[in-house]
Every structure is written in structure tokens, then in C-alpha cells.
Amino acid sequence: MNSKRAFAILLSIACVTSTSSCGDRTTVGASGEDLEYLAERQEARGSATSGRKAYDSIDDLLPNVSYVSTDGRRSEAVEAVVVGRVTSVAPGVGFEPRPEGDVERQPGTGDGDGDVVDFDDPNAMWRTVELKVTVDSVIAGDIKAESVDVGYVIAPIDDFESVASGFVALGDVVLLLDRSVVFAYNPGLYGVVSNGRLLLQVASDGELALPFENEEESRDLMRDVHTLDALKAAASAPKREMPAVS
């Protein structure tokens, strides 16, 4: 277990065993073991992929940073940034992949690479879970609701009960909310930036951790901004631009 992961789990254990330091956030079934399981599973998801990213630091993803593509289009990585806590997790849907060559899966159709099936469908190759997140404060963006619904992707081999418990055990989190096409089946769902990897956990002293990210990458991404106060300050900094990935 690396030090970052240990930090995240110790924080969750503190939260589920003491309501004095973390507020009234104890939820039956929330455990550090389940958070460890969740973190391992989320971290592993990208281990057989390759790709590229345009950002170097977590503050590059805040809404005051615009990404400019080679053809001049501008866009932001996220729509809003909130501080809150996961209060419940429900099964979402499953996705059965369409055959390669199926014209329905081409970009622009809005259908993506899979057909929606039941969450427990044995043919589902990836599944979603839907988090209810109570919003304690808004760092950036136009969120007025007391709670937001957030989607996450899990694999068929992932145990839902443990995943759900793990999310609740996170305690205080900062969510950088985007509108991922992965959750287009439910327009009410936000995604978390970087396919969910960059969820930030907040310790009682305001230190941030990335429990779904490996230690080296966490260190790099948070080398300049590693506290909640620093993140808030970065979010209120003047607007700036960065090159998009393409």
C-alpha cells in the first residue's frame, strides 16, 4: 500500500468511527477496506490503455482554464467544482458493446460504443453506478442544488456493495464535474474529470489526496495545489489558456 493510499484509507476510517471530526457522515457499511477495494479497482481501470492528456496539474482543470484546439475551438475541462460527500450509491445501467463496424456507433449518433442494458445483464461489459452527492460548497460553476448526481463506471467483476460502501467511505470530496458522453443515457448525471480518476479526497486539515490515482501521478498533479484552500485560490485566479490535445 502506498502512502497516498494509506492516507485516504486512514481518513475514511477516522470519518466512519468518529462523527466529531467529520460531522454527521457515518453511513452503515462504509469502511476503509471497501475504500481500498474501490480505489484499487478504479486505479486499475486505465492500466491497459494508452493515451494523452493536455494538463500538468490539477489546477489546469479548473473552469478558469480554457483549452484551445488547433482549429481555434475553446472549451473547459469541467463545468463546475463542488465540495461535498457521497451519501448514497445506486446501480445505474450496463453497456453491451456493439459489434465493430456497426454504423450506429459512429461519432455524431450520440449512441457511443455500447447499447444500454440492465445493470445486472450478463452481457454488460461495463456498468455505471450513480452517486448522490450532497453539496456543501461550490468552488466554481453554477450549481445551486443541494445535491448532484454523479456517474462512475465499474467493471462487471467489481462488487457493487463494496464499491458503494467505498464511495460513501470517502468522506469529504472535491468533484471536478464534467459532462462525459459516457453518461449520455442520463442527462442529469455529471461525470468526474479524467474518466473519474481525479476525484479529490479532503482531510480534516484541508489536505487533498487522489485516491484513484497512482502515487507518482498524484505527486505530479498536486505539486502546486495540494490543499483545499489552494484549490479555491487557483479557481479564482485570472482566466488563462492551454493547448488542447488536438
Added chain:
Amino acid sequence: MGRKRPTKLRAVAAGTALSSIFVQSAPASANWSGVTGVEDNCSGQNNQADNELHTFAYVNVQSSMSQQLVNLRSQIDAAETVVSTLSVPLTDTTDAVVYDENYTTYCGFQWDGPVEETWGITQCKFLNGANACDRHETRFDTDNYLAGPTFRLHVACHEIGHSFGLLHRNDKCMTNTAAPTVTQYSAHDKAHWNNEL
């Protein structure tokens, strides 16, 4: 529902920074998955290939990518033990099926976006009786091919490496944060193929 606790992988995050290359440490023998007994299905688990003859079948692979796969297989065949061959059509003995499409949400990833994009993914589809991977599937995203042949060879090198059972490692093209001009397997990777590590 019983929990299946997977083997902890040394996963590293997807992504190559545009403005910097991350340096990640790894133990010397860290990037061989071994026989995990895991069929992937978007879980991110890797599994060692079941034999040293790696038979490929291409489905919908564009000519620009198939040429790079020819170049890659030449490099693979230069290893002492591993041999690659192309079988068309797909048969029961095919070890690696390669697909080439414009993916958008496969495996629940957002493949295209202004701040992050996914180039490829490799999964174990079927196990053999000894819990090694009988067949891997590799998917390349055609959306990113405008970057040119060297880029395609880099992505092929990385993903086909996964199809042998190699995990990410800070060395040559199995580095997940390598510059897209790195197109060679490391001596360490080849030593894994040759069962020297």
C-alpha cells in the same frame, strides 16, 4: 454477491503530458502480469499470453495501421523466443484480434476530449485451462491517426505489448507516458517474453 478481489496491479494512469514527460519509478521485474486468470471485460486487468507463438487477426484494420503492425511484428520476431504471425481470417488459434475503429465510449472511457484522449486498449477475452490468456483483443482509435505513422507504431507497440502480458513500466513503449515517438520494446520487455525474468 461475492467479492472478487483482483490481483493488485501496478497501474499507472493513462496519459502523456503535452508539455512534460512524467518519470515513474518501477521495480526491475515489475511489468510482467503473469498468469492472473482474469478475463478482462473492461476491468483493467492484464494476463500473460498462453504461448510464445502470437497469431494476429485484423478486423477492420486500416492500411495505415496494418503497415505499422507489420513493422512491429518484425521487431517482435527479432526476440529470441516469441514469434508472431498473421492469420486471416480469425481462427480458434488466433491469439490477438486487432480492431481499428473510431471509438467514443468503449469500456466506459471518454475516448475524445479537449483535455484527454484514449488511443487504444487491450483486454484478455478468453482464458486457457491454465489461467493464461488464450486470446487478447486490442482496439485502436482511428480518430488519432492523423498524427502519422510513427505515432501509430508507438500505440501499436504499447497495446500489443499488453497482449503478451506486459504491464506499464517506465521504459520504452510500455511507458504509458512515453512520447509518441518511442517505438521500441525494451530489453527488459523482451526478457519477459523469453522467460529470463
